[in-house]
Every structure is written in structure tokens, then in C-alpha cells.
Amino acid sequence: MPAIPAMPTVSDADRGERSVLPAAGALAVAVGVFGISFGVLAVAAGASVWQTSAMSLTVFAGGAQFAAVGVTAAGGAPVAGVAAGLLLNTRYAAFGLAVAPALGPLGLLRRLVAAHLLIDESAALALSQLGDPDNATARRRARLAFWATGLGVYLTWNLGTFLGAVAGGVLADPTALGLDAAFPAGFLALLAPQLRDRRGVAAAVMGGILAVATTPLLPPGVPVLVAALGAIAALRLPARAAPR
Amino acid sequence: MTWTSILALALGTYALKAAGPVLLRGRELPRPAGVAVGLLPAALLAALVATQTVVVGQTLVIDARLAGLAVAGVAVWRRAPLLFVVLAASATTALVRALSG
Numbered sequence: 001m002p003a004i005p006a007m008p009t010v011s012d013a014d015r016g017e018r019s020v021l022p023a024a025g026a027l028a029v030a031v032g033v034f035g036i037s038f039g040v041l042a043v044a045a046g047a048s049v050w051q052t053s054a055m056s057l058t059v060f061a062g063g064a065q066f067a068a069v070g071v072t073a074a075g076g077a078p079v080a081g082v083a084a085g086l087l088l089n090t091r092y093a094a095f096g097l098a099v100a101p102a103l104g105p106l107g108l109l110r111r112l113v114a115a116h117l118l119i120d121e122s123a124a125l126a127l128s129q130l131g132d133p134d135n136a137t138a139r140r141r142a143r144l145a146f147w148a149t150g151l152g153v154y155l156t157w158n159l160g161t162f163l164g165a166v167a168g169g170v171l172a173d174p175t176a177l178g179l180d181a182a183f184p185a186g187f188l189a190l191l192a193p194q195l196r197d198r199r200g201v202a203a204a205v206m207g208g209i210l211a212v213a214t215t216p217l218l219p220p221g222v223p224v225l226v227a228a229l230g231a232i233a234a235l236r237l238p239a240r241a242a243p244r
Numbered sequence: 245m246t247w248t249s250i251l252a253l254a255l256g257t258y259a260l261k262a263a264g265p266v267l268l269r270g271r272e273l274p275r276p277a278g279v280a281v282g283l284l285p286a287a288l289l290a291a292l293v294a295t296q297t298v299v300v301g302q303t304l305v306i307d308a309r310l311a312g313l314a315v316a317g318v319a320v321w322r323r324a325p326l327l328f329v330v331l332a333a334s335a336t337t338a339l340v341r342a343l344s345g
Contacts, residue, residue: 096264
């Protein structure tokens with residue numbers, strides 16, 4: 001990928017703040033559509049509308065929910081479904097550690113709520129606001145990105161789930177609409193600003209390669225975690241870290 | 245899905261999500277860890293892009309998504325807004341899928 005020239009800090013911050021909310025909204029809409037398909041799928045697999053809604057309200061992790069329902073729909077035991085879902089969610093421990101400092105000191109209640117709202121989209125958009133420069137402005141944008149995306153997606157995911165569960169087989173297969181490409185495309189757009197320096201590019205390349213290489217060897221979801229941690233370990237950062 | 249398994253999944257997931265915020269309590273990670281975590285976004289996002297483009301379950305699959313991601317790559321290179329990137333990728337993938345039957 002060609003090197004992206006660094007933009008002046010001021011216009012970066014300015015442009016960044018205005019673009020956070022539309023980005024959060026776009027992600028929320030895309031996830032909402034998937035929520036509908038989850039609702040349809042779960043009910044088709046035998047769950048009740050209440051169970052389906054409860055899953056989206058209390059678990060709030062799309063991939064894990066699809067995995068758990070998929071495993072049980074294919075005849076697996078419920079414990080296997082739960083295990084699949086939890087393995088898929090192990091990456092949230094890493095995401096949480098990465099996002100938490102940017103959220104700043106929060107009261108206990110807000111911290112507990114923030115934890116629940118941690119998903120791929122809220123973490124990705126929040127983390128995309130950090131990096132270079134990692135200053136107060138970037139952190140403010142990261143907080144805005146996290147809460148806006150987390151709350152927006154929570155709303156649309158649950159609305160979509162309920163609609164899907166109630167409406168049954170109304171919505172066509174979301175893959176026919178190409179929506180399964182929407183998420184990696186969005187993540188690619190969020191990745192681009194991280195590629196401004198060599199270390200960012202190296203981390204990204206390593207992360208991508210490790211994730212793909214470990215996919216046949218590990219249960220779904222775990223490769224992302226292994227790739228992220230492995231990429232950082234492999235880069236062997238020098239003791240004199242780059243000045244921020 | 246039984247109610248018990250829903251509860252188990254919810255509690256386990258929440259424990260994973262809360263580990264970071266609860267352990268760190270808004271503090272910073274120690275400096276060397278901070279530098280490493282600073283690179284975490286790049287590695288994580290790239291891993292997500294890779295796995296959600298060419299992975300289905302535990303197998304590597306090249307399908308219409310790749311076309312969508314190629315278009316997304318061009319759009320991102322051209323500094324298009326995120327919504328346009330997402331829509332262009334979805335439309336391309338849907339089109340390729342429809343054309344290849």
C-alpha cells in the first residue's frame with residue numbers, strides 16, 4: 001500500500017471529529033441489518049423471540065451469537081455453542097486493554113457499561129482515532145467514537161434482532177446484498193490511518209499474515225487474537241520507544 | 245439455545261470485555277506495554293480485515309468478498325468516506341455474486 005503522507009495535525013483533528021459520528025452511524029446501520037438476519041436465523045433454529053432478544057441484549061457480540069446459534073442449529077450441544085461463542089470473543093480482552101486507557105477515568109457504573117458496549121465496531125472506530133498523535137484531542141475523539149458506536153450499534157443490533165425474530169423469513173440472505181463484505185471494508189478504511197509509518201505497516205502486515213496462517217489451525221475468532229499479539233511480539237520493539 | 249447457555253455466554257463474554265476496563269481503571273498501561281498496545285490497532289484491524297475477507301469458519305475461501313475488498317481498497321486509497329467504502333464494497337460483492345450465479 002502506498003505511503004499516505006502525514007496531514008497537518010490541526011486539520012486532522014478537525015476532520016476527525018466531524019467524521020466520527022457519520023462513521024458510527026454507518027456501522028450501526030450495517031450491524032442493524034445483520035441483527036435482523038440474526039433474529040430470523042435464531043428463531044428458525046428453534047429459539048423463542050424472547051431468547052433471541054435476550055441473547056442480543058445480554059451477549060451483544062454478533063459473531064459469537066451467530067456461532068452459538070449455528071452450532072446448536074447444526075445439532076451441537078448447547079455447551080459447544082457457548083464454547084464456540086466464548087472462543088470467538090477472547091479478542092475482546094485484548095480490545096478492552098487497548099481501548100480502556102483512552103476512555104479515561106470513569107466511575108464504576110460507566111466502566112461497567114462501557115465494558116458491555118465493547119464490540120468490534122466500537123473498539124475499531126475508537127482505536128482508529130488514536131495513534132499518532134496520541135494527544136488529548138485524539139482521546140476525546142476516541143471516547144466519542146466508542147460511546148457513539150457502542151450505543152448506536154446496541155440500539156440497531158437489538159432493534160434488528162427483535163424485528164428479525166418477529167418477522168421470520170422476510171429478509172433475504174444478507175450475503176446476497178454483499179453485506180458480509182461491508183465489515184472488512186469498514187475495517188480497512190479504519191486501518192488506513194494506522195499505516196502512516198513503517199511500524200504501523202509492519203504491524204498490519206504481520207497481523208494479517210498471522211491471522212490467515214493460523215486460521216486452519218485454531219477455532220474461529222482465536223486467529224485474530226493470536227495475530228494481534230503475535231504481530232506485536234514479533235516486532236520486538238526497541239527499548240527506546242519512538243518519542244510521542 | 246437454552247436459557248442457561250444464553251446466561252453462560254453472556255457472563256463469559258462480559259468477563260472478557262470487562263477485563264481491560266476493570267483492570268486498568270482508566271490508568272495507562274506501563275510504558276513498554278503502551279508502545280506495544282499503540283501498535284495493537286494496526287495489527288488487530290489488519291487481522292480483522294484478513295479473516296473477514298478470506299475466511300469462512302476455519303477454511304480459507306476466495307469468494308466475491310475479495311472483489312468487494314479490492315474496490316474498498318481503491319476507495320480508501322482515494323480517501324472516500326467510510327459510508328461510501330462500505331456501500332461500494334457491498335455492491336461490488338453482491339454484483340459479483342449475482343453474476344457468478
